Amino acid sequence: MDAPRTHTATRSPLQLAARITGIVFLLVGVLGFIPGITSNVDQLALAGHQSDAMLLGIFEVSILHNIVHLLFGIAGLAMSRTWTGARNFLIGGGIVYLLFWLYGLMVPHDSSANFVPFNTADNWLHLFLGLGMVGLGLALSRRHAATSRY
Template sequence: MTATRRFAMIFGIVFLLVGAAGFIPGITQPHSHPDVRVTAGLGAVLGLFAVNVLHNLAHLLFGVWGLVASKSDSASRSYGKAVAVAYGLLLVLGLIPAMNLHTLFGLVPLYGHDVWLHAGLAAVGAYFGFIREQEVPLERSRV
């Protein structure tokens, strides 16, 4: 398995775990914000990362997508590109409180600790999607 496919698999698993964690009381602490209109499931995972039901569903979607993409090198690279672009955009939106862009018009909380997390996700996605050269997988030797 190439490193790019491994990236897609690991991101897929982590996104699935984070998406599920957002629905678990205790892992997700109560949280409120006046600009978030979709309050279903509104909380903070580990008391740090603001989420709601739409945010959790987006994590689950990226998780499933990552696992499916990990089946091929080209799909994994495309997934990396999509993660870079999507989370780069979410990073920028999370920095702009004007017009409620930091909550995606009240739909999804993108502010606070989510900003630096989205920056990291975008950077890793950009590396595997745009920067890392395609590689030839090493065949396992048979004894």
């Protein structure tokens, strides 16, 4: 009898980065619902700037905000299964977060247009997260493109 074969899929650094990013998004989405990690969970609103729940006491969150994190996490895990998907997740998701940053800068925090909601800490996080995701996507995909030409 032949010994059973085990298949170990090797993920590229790009896929690994997308997978880890997805896991972090999932974790943040779940933590946004946990009392103690999120203060004022009893005041967690569906959406809007009226939500007084604060993840880690810093980032304003709502049910919608947490769901966005969960959906990004699911997308990251699903898209990390392929090299192209991982690249698209990191670069495309990073661009989305840069758009969130711009939106957060333009919309007053006490406005009904601030429906996710975002506060100043969220805006800074979105800037760094967007730059980091795009940077990872570009840097890690360049290495693959350079080695796959030969």
